[in-house]
Amino acid sequence: MISTGMYLTKLLEAYGVDTVFGIPGVHTVELYRGLAGSSIRHVTPRHEQGAGFMADGYARASGKPGVCFIITGPGMTNIVTAMGQAYGDSVPMLVISTVNQHGRMGSGEGWLHELPNQQALVSQVSAFSYTVNRPEELSMALARAFAVFDSERPRPVHIELPINVMLAPADHLPVPHKVVRLKRPSGDAAAIGDAVALLNSAKAPVVLVGGGAARAASEVRAVVEALDAPLIAATNGRGILPPEHPLNIALSPCCPSSRKLVESADVVLAVGTEFGPTDYDMYEDGGFSIPGKLIRIDIDPTQIMRTRAPEIGIVADSASALSLISGGLTPARRDGAARVAAARKEGAADLTPAMIGDLKILAKVRDTLENVLFVGDSTQLVYAGNLGFASGGPVSYFNSATGYGTLGYGLPAAIGAKLGAPERPVVALVGDGGLQFSVSELASATEAKVPVIMMLHNNNGYGEIKSYMVSQNIPPLGVDIYTPDLEAIGKAYGWQTEVVAHFADLPAALERAAKNDGPTMLLFGDELRNEAMAA
Structure with missing residues (x-):
């Protein structure tokens, strides 16, 4: 039976x-x-x-x-x-x-x-x-x-x-040799035509992308380059343009310099982004606005009408709609690279020295491990990365610090990511506090022989929350937690473990980890972060 x-x-x-x-x-x-x-x-x-x-x-x-x-x-x-x-x-x-x-x-x-x-x-x-x-x-x-x-x-x-x-018995039920799979719509032809006309007439366009555009990187690039428009990406849209691309600002829409670009735009094209506050208004100051005309492309029609209603709304798959739009665009120079360069220069002032140091650490990992995929928990490296990290390619940087905002995500999600993309190096960005939410999943990686790399920042507590409490003149209660010997725990679970004490030692440690057949834990503390700040 x-x-x-x-x-x-x-x-x-x-x-x-x-x-x-x-x-x-x-x-x-x-x-x-x-x-x-x-x-x-x-x-x-x-x-x-x-x-x-x-x-x-x-x-x-x-x-x-x-x-x-x-x-x-x-x-x-x-x-x-x-x-x-x-x-x-x-x-x-x-x-x-x-x-x-x-x-x-x-x-x-x-x-x-x-x-x-x-x-x-x-x-x-x-x-x-x-x-x-x-x-x-x-x-x-x-x-x-x-x-x-x-x-x-x-x-x-x-x-x-x-x-x-x-x-119950199911002998009588057929097993399909082929199942029916549906496709996303390409978008209403009239709305696509209206979008093309508006974009061709734009003097200073800007493109915003989110996770809904992550698998439409080539189509986004074609549109951005034809428009000569700056690209601003929410966290899940990072890497759609390469880090060195002159139209990639690589700063969050929460940053003042990014917001100024949007405010100065006469036309904004938003693709696959819900305008969520954790991406667009992380500090909850209400400072993000779109005074110009807005075109929204999204697979969810109800989302198109949330937060900011557009002049043109297109319910469609991002790649399909953008492909149709790019075919109708007349390439023109609009000083996009100059606008991005100015925003990047100004944007350096939007970040603290600690954030800049964290971004240097992330860049060092990106430049050491080809095609690396970052999977982050809610931790300090990730918070800095969400504000200003340029990942190496699409679907190369995601974490749980936006939206729902869970802790304990980084390690198990990185294990799953490595199983889903075994050909790529996968680096989990985790803090000692967040790790203790899901520390038992160290065993899962060992048992399944998943060669994931975990960069574990140990500051003996919930460092980001402690800093926030201090900034709000709240006594830092409950954030200085007992932290066990994480290196010993890693070894007990069968992980290769290494303490990386200095920023200069990081590339070699990453290269060794990438050669391991099993999972590797790279532990570092505030000393490495301080050295990265000074580098």
């Missing part, structure tokens, strides 16, 4: 799923009957939140949905935080869980892992949550999930299988 749980594996294979993150439990073991012997690799995290973060990193690095198998009840409450981060950053994640069988579901009788309404809980951090009540419903539920991933704003989807449905 083929159970519905076994049938699920065959459907996932048909959709090209190659990796699943999960922790087997008594309510999910039937899912593993089909997984064993399949083409899908299973990776075991040490906590369901870690499973979600791994799926998030995998999805961002690979461009494919990250998939999790999660148990009823506590497994779902554990993964909700990771789903919240993915929801905020528009990351495709498929969370498949069990739920108590019909007759016990939400009964209040106290069955194992029972929740009053598991679907209601998860629906707050998912595009939709669906209960499969009959085996025949499973294939359509998955089809709906992949329709979200392929053609809408990608966000987590939750599908739950009541235990009696998971165990």
Whole structure:
């Protein structure tokens, strides 16, 4: 007999799923009957939140949905935080869980892992949550999930299988040899034409990009160069232009110099960006504004009408719409490089010496490891990077310090990213405080033989929060935490560990780490950061 749980594996294979993150439990073991012997690799995290973060990193690095198998009840409450981060950053994640069988579901009788309404809980951090009540419903539920991933704003989807449905026979159900996959729209032709006309008439255009444009780098570049327009990227849009490109300002829209460029623009083209405050108004001073005419390209029609309504709105895939727009543009010189150079020079004053030192560290890593992918937690290097780091290419820099803003993300998300892009060096940027949220995932990397590199900044506490409390004249309570011997912990978990005491030693340490077959922990403290400031 083929159970519905076994049938699920065959459907996932048909959709090209190659990796699943999960922790087997008594309510999910039937899912593993089909997984064993399949083409899908299973990776075991040490906590369901870690499973979600791994799926998030995998999805961002690979461009494919990250998939999790999660148990009823506590497994779902554990993964909700990771789903919240993915929801905020528009990351495709498929969370498949069990739920108590019909007759016990939400009964209040106290069955194992029972929740009053598991679907209601998860629906707050998912595009939709669906209960499969009959085996025949499973294939359509998955089809709906992949329709979200392929053609809408990608966000987590939750599908739950009541235990009696998971165990039910599915021999009568067909396994598709080919599944239907949808595509995103290219945009309304009239709106595209209006956008082309407005851009051709612009005297001082500026282009803003977010994560929705990250996989449209060549199309963005073609438009930016034809317009001779400065490019300003939100965190998830970094690297769309190379660091040395004369139109790449590489400063956050939170910085005064970037804002002045936007304020002086007569036309602003915004692509795949929601104008989220953590990217555009991090200091919550209300200083970001667009006085000129605005064109917005986004896959989400409701997002186009949030924050700042545009003169022209285009519901479309970024790459498709930009390709059509670039074909109609008349290249012209608009002093874009000169405007960027002036903004870069002025922008140096927007950053503190400590931030500039942190940016030097990130640049040293970027220039040492070819095609490196940075995955960051909420930590000081990341905060500086979000303000002014020019990553080496698209989909090369992402973190949890914007939007939902979780801690404990960096390590598990980097593990997932390395599994999603095994050919690239992956560097996790983590602080000692954030690491202790997910320190057990050190074991996951060792067990799965994932050669990720973690740069671990140890300042014995929550340094960024401590600095903020001091700046607000608040006694720094609760931020000087006990920090164990992290080097010893790394070794106990099977990681290669090295203390990097000096900035000059960093390139050689990175090169050694890149040659390791397993994971490597590079520990550094404030001394290295101070040396980077002075360099």
